[in-house]
Amino acid sequence: MTDQIPTDKDAQEALGIANALIKARNELGMTQAQLAEVSGISRSAIKGYETGRNMPGSRELKALCKALKLSPNVLLFGTETPFSDPNLEGAESEGFRLFLTDPEDAKRARARLAGLVLLLTNDEMASLLNLINALAIARHGAEVVEKHIAGADLIASMFGKSQVHPTEMNAEIEALLGESKKRN
Structure with missing residues (x-):
């Protein structure tokens, strides 16, 4: 199995998550070490997420959202309502x-x-x-x-x-x- 080469889009997503993590952690006055303790994720992994070097998996996203009192939408999309347009598929009628x-x-x-x-x-x-x-x-x-x-x-x-x-x-x-x- 070969590793996939990250694209510019992947890098942008990673940086978006990184910025959301840093912002939420700072708003709660937490250090990376405190976030690691509360979330059960290693400090080195958190550092990787916050630099955009690594992307958290689903279990890590759940733990981070819980620890930071943050919805997955805010973490992944930067907003609570990323799909707020009522004309989206499934709500068109x-x-x-x-x-x-x-x-x-x-x-x-x-x-x-x-x-x-x-x-x-x-x-x-x-x-x-x-x-x-x-x-x-x-x-x-x-x-x-x-x-x-x-x-x-x-x-x-x-x-x-x-x-x-x-x-x-x-x-x-x-x-x-x-x-x-x-x-x-």
């Missing part, structure tokens, strides 16, 4: 754009999302759930998210099954969310 802009269609958007989720494999659903959970925690905090999850689990158990179609739960969820908002 008028229906998806409508859900992104019209709050009255929120119920229909949730039902459509639930319908699409039914087409996913268990692994895909788990990945989507993890993503949604992370987004919700980032916006509302873990305590609020845990309450909502507990409420949804309670409603699912009241129906006597682990998977309840969202349209069956809509009124119960809205009532629960309304009570939660009143308490907060």
Whole structure:
């Protein structure tokens, strides 16, 4: 097996990650040694990433993001929303754009999302759930998210099954969310 020769694009990507790592580490007031200790990655590897000489693998990216309290998007793309254009593939239909802009269609958007989720494999659903959970925690905090999850689990158990179609739960969820908002 031969080593691939790095391209200018590879070098630019490595330097982009290097700059994001240095910036995030400095914002937290961490040294390379402290980052190494917190992330479990060797100091020499971190030095290689920060010089652009080496690129972190997926495990290292995950550890670095966790240690630096940084999303992978910021580390890899330099921004939290690298694909924010609503006209991207998969979001081109008028229906998806409508859900992104019209709050009255929120119920229909949730039902459509639930319908699409039914087409996913268990692994895909788990990945989507993890993503949604992370987004919700980032916006509302873990305590609020845990309450909502507990409420949804309670409603699912009241129906006597682990998977309840969202349209069956809509009124119960809205009532629960309304009570939660009143308490907060």
